[in-house]
Amino acid sequence: MLNTDILLTLKINNQLFADAKRITLLKAIYQMGSLSQAARSIGISYKSAWDAINDINTLSEKPFVQTLTGGKGGGGATLSPYGIRFVEMYDLLTKMQTNAFNILSDETLPLNDILKVAAKVSLQSSARNQFYGVITSININEVAGFITVLLQDKQTEMTAYITHSSIERLNLMIGKEVILFVKAPQIELLDHADCNHYLTHVDSFVRSKHWGELTLSLASGINIYASRAIEDFKQLTIEHGSPLSIYINPENIIVATIV
Template identity: 55%
Template sequence: MFNPEILLTLNLNQQLFTDPRRIALLKAIEQTGSLSQAAKQINISYKTAWDAINEINKLAPKPFLTTAIGGKNGGGTKLSAYAVRFIQLYDLLTQLQLNAFKILNDDKVPLDDILKATAKLSLQTSARNQLYGSVKQIKTNNIAGFITVKLSDEQTELKVYITQQSVERLKLSEDKTVLLLIKAPLIELNETSNNNLLVTVEEITTDGQWSEIAFVLPSGIKLYASKLTSEVEQLALAVGKQTILSIHPENIIVATLI
């Protein structure tokens, strides 16, 4: 089994800033409130610990440690708020690296697209449909408008309603990669004036009252709709049947990496 050991090392000005041992030292300081106790906890000498902290403080843009001298609760050493946030970021980066190797054997995940890879690594949403594509057209006024997104199959296009504020906040531009999120109940099983798609029913799962229908586009992209079983029966949907479904532009959420 492929279990790589991730040892994240950060250098500043070509000098060692942090590595796993220094992070362990910082965490021990936060836990014990003492540099000497922290050094003992991770089995290094006090001088080694002192030198490491001294180097970190010299390189860091903000102090990593705060020291209290005497007082009601006695003296001690603790991490600054900046240092606490830094450790959280370090742990997050380490976890992302570990997660990255989990998708190495999944040939369906393109590693040349940062949005798709990142979404596979860590993004979890309640939207049943997560579609990747690129922006092909933006038509908005000062308030709102629409963008046209061509999906990853390079065939299917969807029109998405969006505010001008969101266009600016997401820094949307033509050819930018985006992720479209659509909840299954919001997919309509009929033809309308917007985003009509020819699909084939691939699978129907039901609990009696509700049914989830898996559709497939001619290109192979899958879409999922959740509807009352009575509606599915009324439309006589069955595996292998072709039909038209539609998605209102206002029911599509756009996500991207800024």
């Protein structure tokens, strides 16, 4: 992985509003409660610090720094709640930029797909199984129902249970991209006549005294992870490449998207 140093610069009306140096100054003010001490700690003059804060406060719709004139060392200063939130947002954007650059080497990820990029850059989940796809049908009444999603392999369909309120809140519609999350212990190792029944092949099997985890694959290459108590595997033939039928309950699928 490349050792990148990405510096975010924000301008308002073509004037410098915030950059890494100004964010460092804001953080120092928050920690020390003094503009002069903050300036000294980061190696700039008091005038340079005052000019920077004056520019920020002038360009911003709300003040970032509130100062108290007079007093030893040039008076006190504090960040407003709005200023604190902005610093947090700046750090978040910087982290997302860095993560975005780090996925450049992942040639399997299309960079023109905003949902996949956003998930890779900023979305972390405890669910091992994350499936990308497009909604192909919605069957729902006043309370709840099901959506069917064509997964990223363009051939596998997966059905998820969802409430009417979630349909509205996520603004779901046919053709919209979604991510489906399923925890590994919720993958059922059995045949089922209902939807979400898949024939997979075993790629690997990792076990401990009490727990085991399977890495499975569909014929199209999509990986599925299944984990459970080791006793549940005893009646199964588990070897590399051996076939295994699985079932995913639509009620165990979490649906996410960019609203």
